[in-house]
Amino acid sequence: MDTPVSFFTNHSPSEEELAYWLEPGSVEKDRQLFDRAYAAKIEHPGPRLHLRFLLEVSNVCSRDCLYCGVRRSNREIERYSLQPEVAMEVLRRAKSRGYRNIVLQAGERRDKTFTRAVTRLVEQLRREGGEDFRIVLSLGEQPAAAYRDWKQAGADRYLLRIETSNPKLYSKIHPPGSAYTLGARLRSLEALREAGFQTGTGVMIGLPFQTLRDLAADLLFFKAWEVDMVGMGPYLEHHATPLFAYRHQLLTVKERYLLSLRMIALLRCLMPDINIVASTALQSVGLPDTEPLRDALMAGANVMMLNVTPESCQKAYSLYENKFTPGPDSEKYLVDLARQLNTWGEEIALEDPGDPLHYLKTKNTILKKSLK
Numbered sequence: 270m271d272t273p274v275s276f277f278t279n280h281s282p283s284e285e286e287l288a289y290w291l292e293p294g295s296v297e298k299d300r301q302l303f304d305r306a307y308a309a310k311i312e313h314p315g316p317r318l319h320l321r322f323l324l325e326v327s328n329v330c331s332r333d334c335l336y337c338g339v340r341r342s343n344r345e346i347e348r349y350s351l352q353p354e355v356a357m358e359v360l361r362r363a364k365s366r367g368y369r370n371i372v373l374q375a376g377e378r379r380d381k382t383f384t385r386a387v388t389r390l391v392e393q394l395r396r397e398g399g400e401d402f403r404i405v406l407s408l409g410e411q412p413a414a415a416y417r418d419w420k421q422a423g424a425d426r427y428l429l430r431i432e433t434s435n436p437k438l439y440s441k442i443h444p445p446g447s448a449y450t451l452g453a454r455l456r457s458l459e460a461l462r463e464a465g466f467q468t469g470t471g472v473m474i475g476l477p478f479q480t481l482r483d484l485a486a487d488l489l490f491f492k493a494w495e496v497d498m499v500g501m502g503p504y505l506e507h508h509a510t511p512l513f514a515y516r517h518q519l520l521t522v523k524e525r526y527l528l529s530l531r532m533i534a535l536l537r538c539l540m541p542d543i544n545i546v547a548s549t550a551l552q553s554v555g556l557p558d559t560e561p562l563r564d565a566l567m568a569g570a571n572v573m574m575l576n577v578t579p580e581s582c583q584k585a586y587s588l589y590e591n592k593f594t595p596g597p598d599s600e601k602y603l604v605d606l607a608r609q610l611n612t613w614g615e616e617i618a619l620e621d622p623g624d625p626l627h628y629l630k631t632k633n634t635i636l637k638k639s640l641k
């Protein structure tokens with residue numbers, strides 16, 4: 270296929286064009302893509318990295334996703350649930366250092382004990398955090414009423430990954446049954462938007478059975494759904510999961526890494542004003558000749574999670590093996606990170622809650638419409 274130059278001019282590429290840019294080719298071809306993406310990032314969110322304090326509040330999960338080490342059937346890990354006071358402590362530390370975000374992540378639980386405890390915690394965080402602090406949740410598929418309650422309690426953003434936009438592939442990486450359908454996941458995504466959340470999603474890259482066309486379709490999905498934030502990274506296998514049996518069919522880790530960078534770059538070109546995460550999975554790859562954070566930022570990412578889960582629990586939140594832990598949130602780490610970013614022409618965005626420009630624009634459009 271000839272180089273489809275139209276992608277860089279009309280911003281409405283076809284699935285085929287996107288698949289072309291995802292295909293491994295020359296270093297020059299990748300350079301062209303990354304340069305275009307970085308230019309789009311400079312023009313929109315700018316060369317500023319937003320840090321989110323990520324607290325993995327519990328690894329108790331009622332689901333059994335076939336790729337995930339935290340799945341209910343994995344008896345090899347110890348389960349934990351943190352006390353609300355741990356989250357309050359993280360909020361105070363974040364605020365004292367000039368950061369304006371906390372992300373609460375957990376396995377999926379829909380029981381009332383859990384959903385009510387989340388509501389109470391969000392209320393507490395909102396009271397102490399103030400209006401310019403952002404509370405981000407990543408707690409899986411929930412009834413619309415729970416999303417509404419959490420939004421009302423003061424949460425701002427929600428991250429719910431779809432993992433893939435291909436329903437057949439989705440069913441291959443989840444157990445059979447009506448509880449695990451892409452349709453259900455999309456209804457949850459819709460409910461989040463209706464509840465008023467800044468909404469984020471994401472996919473895994475390099476799954477067994479996945480094609481480049483699937484990934485191209487994922488990019489078009491993000492665009493069609495007008496999401497505000499995306500987190501995506503390489504699929505990394507975990508030995509205690511059913512999908513591990515297919516590890517011999519996978520692309521090499523290096524190929525998955527490069528594919529992930531191309532996905533970030535294409536997404537930045539397609540949706541210049543959203544927030545894109547330099548994912549922990551990407552930073553977990555640990556290849557000798559790569560600098561994952563730098564590569565992700567140069568491909569268009571502008572957000573990073575800083576893992577502030579107590580060290581004693583971090584190992585037990587093993588979605589995949591050899592998970593990298595960015596952090597800690599110590600003064601020294603943050604000073605070193607700022608210095609490193611500086612050498613790449615980037616800086617840490619302090620005192621800025623980092624709302625996605627895309628969300629702010631959409632919100633304004635909705636406001637204008639309702640004022641007419």
Ligand code: SF4
Binds near residue numbers: 331334376409
């Ligand atoms: S991906 Fe999420 S919902 Fe699925 S098993 Fe893992 S923690 Fe639970």
